[in-house]
Amino acid sequence: MTKDISTKSQITWCPGCPNFLILEAVKRVINELIKEGNKQEDFCIVTDIGCNSKIYDYLNLSGVYGLHGRAVPLAEGIKIGNPKLKVLAFQGDGGAYAEGIEHLIHAIRKNTDISLIIHNNEAFSLTTGQPTPTTPFGKKIKNEEIKLEPLNPIKLALSLNAKFVARCNPYDIEDTKRIIKKSILFKGFSFVEIIQKCLIFSPEMSIFEKNFYKIEDNKRLENAWEIANQWNYSSTEQKIPIGIIYEKN
Amino acid sequence: MKYHILIGGKAGQGINKISSFISKLFSEKGYYIFNYRDYQSLIRGGHNFNIICVSEGKISSCEKKIDFLVCLDERTKEIHKEDLKKNAVILEAKEFENLKIDVNIALSIKLGKIFSFEKKDFLKIAEKEFPNKKDLISDLYDKIETKEKLPLKKLNKNIELIDGSKSVAKGSIESGLNFYLGYPMTPSTSLLNYFKEYEKENSLRVLQPESEISVINTALGISFSGNLVMVGTSGGGFDLMTEGLSFAGQSEIPLVIYLASRPGPSTGVPTYTSQGDLNLALFSGHGEFPRIVLSPGYPEQAIKKINESFFLAEKFRVPVIFLTEKNFAESLFSLEKFPKLKKIKIEREIPGEQIVKNSSYEHLSNGETTENEEQIKENNKKRIKKEKEILEEIEKMSPIEIFGKKDSKNLIFCFGSTVNVIKDILTYEKIDAKVVQIIYLKPFSKKIKEEIKKSKNIFIVEQNVTSQLSRLIKENTLYEIPEKNRILKYNGRPFFYDELKEELKKRIK
Numbered sequence: 001m002t003k004d005i006s007t008k009s010q011i012t013w014c015p016g017c018p019n020f021l022i023l024e025a026v027k028r029v030i031n032e033l034i035k036e037g038n039k040q041e042d043f044c045i046v047t048d049i050g051c052n053s054k055i056y057d058y059l060n061l062s063g064v065y066g067l068h069g070r071a072v073p074l075a076e077g078i079k080i081g082n083p084k085l086k087v088l089a090f091q092g093d094g095g096a097y098a099e100g101i102e103h104l105i106h107a108i109r110k111n112t113d114i115s116l117i118i119h120n121n122e123a124f125s126l127t128t129g130q131p132t133p134t135t136p137f138g139k140k141i142k143n144e145e146i147k148l149e150p151l152n153p154i155k156l157a158l159s160l161n162a163k164f165v166a167r168c169n170p171y172d173i174e175d176t177k178r179i180i181k182k183s184i185l186f187k188g189f190s191f192v193e194i195i196q197k198c199l200i201f202s203p204e205m206s207i208f209e210k211n212f213y214k215i216e217d218n219k220r221l222e223n224a225w226e227i228a229n230q231w232n233y234s235s236t237e238q239k240i241p242i243g244i245i246y247e248k249n
Numbered sequence: 250m251k252y253h254i255l256i257g258g259k260a261g262q263g264i265n266k267i268s269s270f271i272s273k274l275f276s277e278k279g280y281y282i283f284n285y286r287d288y289q290s291l292i293r294g295g296h297n298f299n300i301i302c303v304s305e306g307k308i309s310s311c312e313k314k315i316d317f318l319v320c321l322d323e324r325t326k327e328i329h330k331e332d333l334k335k336n337a338v339i340l341e342a343k344e345f346e347n348l349k350i351d352v353n354i355a356l357s358i359k360l361g362k363i364f365s366f367e368k369k370d371f372l373k374i375a376e377k378e379f380p381n382k383k384d385l386i387s388d389l390y391d392k393i394e395t396k397e398k399l400p401l402k403k404l405n406k407n408i409e410l411i412d413g414s415k416s417v418a419k420g421s422i423e424s425g426l427n428f429y430l431g432y433p434m435t436p437s438t439s440l441l442n443y444f445k446e447y448e449k450e451n452s453l454r455v456l457q458p459e460s461e462i463s464v465i466n467t468a469l470g471i472s473f474s475g476n477l478v479m480v481g482t483s484g485g486g487f488d489l490m491t492e493g494l495s496f497a498g499q500s501e502i503p504l505v506i507y508l509a510s511r512p513g514p515s516t517g518v519p520t521y522t523s524q525g526d527l528n529l530a531l532f533s534g535h536g537e538f539p540r541i542v543l544s545p546g547y548p549e550q551a552i553k554k555i556n557e558s559f560f561l562a563e564k565f566r567v568p569v570i571f572l573t574e575k576n577f578a579e580s581l582f583s584l585e586k587f588p589k590l591k592k593i594k595i596e597r598e599i600p601g602e603q604i605v606k607n608s609s610y611e612h613l614s615n616g617e618t619t620e621n622e623e624q625i626k627e628n629n630k631k632r633i634k635k636e637k638e639i640l641e642e643i644e645k646m647s648p649i650e651i652f653g654k655k656d657s658k659n660l661i662f663c664f665g666s667t668v669n670v671i672k673d674i675l676t677y678e679k680i681d682a683k684v685v686q687i688i689y690l691k692p693f694s695k696k697i698k699e700e701i702k703k704s705k706n707i708f709i710v711e712q713n714v715t716s717q718l719s720r721l722i723k724e725n726t727l728y729e730i731p732e733k734n735r736i737l738k739y740n741g742r743p744f745f746y747d748e749l750k751e752e753l754k755k756r757i758k
């Protein structure tokens with residue numbers, strides 16, 4: 001029997017937002033893990049501030065709704081303070097790659113056993129669509145063209161010797177579920193990026209979705225770099241690998 | 250008997266080492282010690298000095314004028330010749346030039362012999378301080394001659410030398426602290442160092458995250474998951490934490506924040522003292538939420554008050570700011586009795602056992618977000634109501650302390666470690682006054698207004714430019730301390746006994 005881990009909070013995402021799919025994937029993960037013997041109380045979610053972070057209100061799990069950019073140290077603290085908890089942190093690309101990037105860098109070094117799930121919609125959505133460090137080169141926002149090359153977070157993570165690096169397609173709920181579950185079971189810091197189009201502020205990301213292709217779980221570092229280099233976060237031509245890009249044995 | 254010994258030299262010449270050696274010689278015999286540290290923000294060179302006050306009676310301050318000048322370099326004599334009392338004795342390193350790095354030991358022995366310490370006294374201290382120099386000490390003791398001989402008593406006192414930081418560290422551990430987090434910044438660094446030192450023998454973990462922002466967010470996570478936590482910082486580091494402070498206010502995750510002041514604004518004067526951060530402690534953070542701000546004066550009080558801080562943070566689920574200054578944190582005091590403390594237990598719900606949700610958003614009682622107008626209003630009322638409840642609780646905890654002539658009509662207000670010098674002056678000089686140390690600065694005790702009513706002339710002594718404590722008193726009692734009654738010092742140095750005595754005598758007839 002599946003356990004209902006929803007709450008009574010009214011969901012305020014835009015109709016059709018892929019955040020709904022991410023929520024569903026997370027629910028499935030938690031349910032599977034409960035079936036495998038965990039208790040609902042064993043989980044703890046930590047969120048940032050942004051559309052992504054509303055997930056806090058929609059899951060009946062322990063957690064803290066933190067500050068913008070600061071979900072990572074908060075999650076690390078919870079895990080350090082109570083190592084029995086399975087801690088999942090949710091951030092947007094704004095929170096993770098702009099406001100709080102220092103924490104991401106150090107969290108990878110510290111390798112605290114938490115799963116960081118980043119909803120990358122290449123925009124500050126909750127504040128109405130301003131550019132983030134992963135906004136594509138050449139994108140027009142209110143008649144202004146973005147002239148900065150986007151950050152490649154996968155390469156950043158690999159360069160810091162991240163031990164679990166994955167990218168998800170939210171429309172493939174089962175695969176997203178599989179990857180998030182693996183990230184929770186992985187002992188150490190895991191970095192999971194979901195390429196989540198925002199219907200309002202980054203609809204152009206639809207083009208990227210056509211380029212998604214699934215890779216096999218990879219455990220070789222050289223391959224990981226090769227996979228990371230396949231997409232530069234701007235190109236509408238390049239193939240976009242989806243899956244576990246690197247998992248250290 | 251009361252003597253002042255100044256030990257000066259360059260950073261790296263072991264000034265603290267010999268100060269501690271000399272202080273211990275005296276405290277072993279039951280003398281009271283106060284040791285002021287004056288050092289620059291550099292690692293080698295410059296000019297640093299300590300002033301040790303040795304006294305038969307209780308003392309927690311020092312004078313500027315000195316009886317003994319111990320010079321580890323030539324400049325010390327030059328710089329401090331103005332500060333010498335008549336008949337002051339000067340001990341110079343050049344007398345022991347051949348000893349190279351051990352010249353500081355030779356100077357300590359020479360000073361000790363002037364005070365008639367015996368060889369066994371030196372060897373006893375050396376056991377801990379310089380275990381591999383015992384032969385040298387024994388040898389030097391036989392060789393060094395002194396003209397002066399002062400009588401030494403054996404006083405029946407059991408004195409532990411402790412600086413402010415160490416007292417906070419020990420008090421916290423006795424309270425049951427599980428985690429301390431800090432990012433190095435003078436003058437809070439010494440607390441981080443003490444905790445690091447004590448980490449192994451106690452069930453304590455010390456973390457140094459990547460920034461103060463990370464410090465406070467990590468700490469809130471640790472607290473949420475069921476632990477007693479403290480963070481420590483100074484001016485600029487505290488500024489970085491203030492978003493987290495408001496977060497603690499909204500989420501009601503308990504946290505104790507240790508804030509040690511130095512002169513600002515900005516980087517300011519890192520290794521000197523100030524009381525310029527009172528307003529910061531009182532008003533920092535956005536939005537309105539209850540907080541507790543308290544400031545101890547001396548180690549025994551700090552030990553009790555840090556214990557109360559943890560108790561109050563847990564009981565009321567509010568941030569508690571434990572405000573100190575460099576003059577408290579890094580000065581060495583004489584502690585006679587370590588107070589007995591209660592271990593603080595965590596009685597709130599914790600994740601793992603229950604579903605617990607805490608939020609930085611305005612929220613329902615189950616932790617989920619709300620924008621409902623009634624709920625927002627109720628939550629604000631509920632949070633602010635705590636201020637009253639906290640006040641009731643702290644009224645039972647000695648929120649103020651009074652020293653001097655208790656029935657005097659002349660009242661001096663102060664906070665923090667400034668109380669020590671005033672208390673000493675009122676103990677040893679004929680000045681008709683009492684001093685009220687405001688320990689709990691927020692919430693503000695009703696006893697303060699009563700004290701004002703009982704007094705005729707009211708003065709204030711504090712270490713900042715704008716008299717921040719006057720403003721706080723006025724805000725809470727409507728009484729404004731006249732400008733001419735404000736004794737303010739803001740040059741980075743603490744009030745010295747002799748200097749403040751003159752000021753008080755001028756004003757209080």
Ligand SMILES: Cc1ncc(C[n+]2csc(CCOP(=O)(O)OP(=O)(O)O)c2C)c(N)n1
Nearest residue numbers: 049050051052068092093094095124125126
């Ligand atoms: C310190 C701070 N700065 C700014 C904000 C305003 N803010 C709220 S959400 C947001 C951006 C969110 O973007 P992202 O993290 O990508 O999340 P998304 O909404 O796209 O899911 C910002 C800047 C804030 N809450 N706190």
Ligand code: SF4
Nearest residue numbers: 013014017051198199
């Ligand atoms: S603004 Fe974008 S990210 Fe936010 S809920 Fe709407 S579609 Fe989703």
Ligand SMILES: [Mg+2]
Nearest residue numbers: 092093121123
């Ligand atoms: Mg975003």
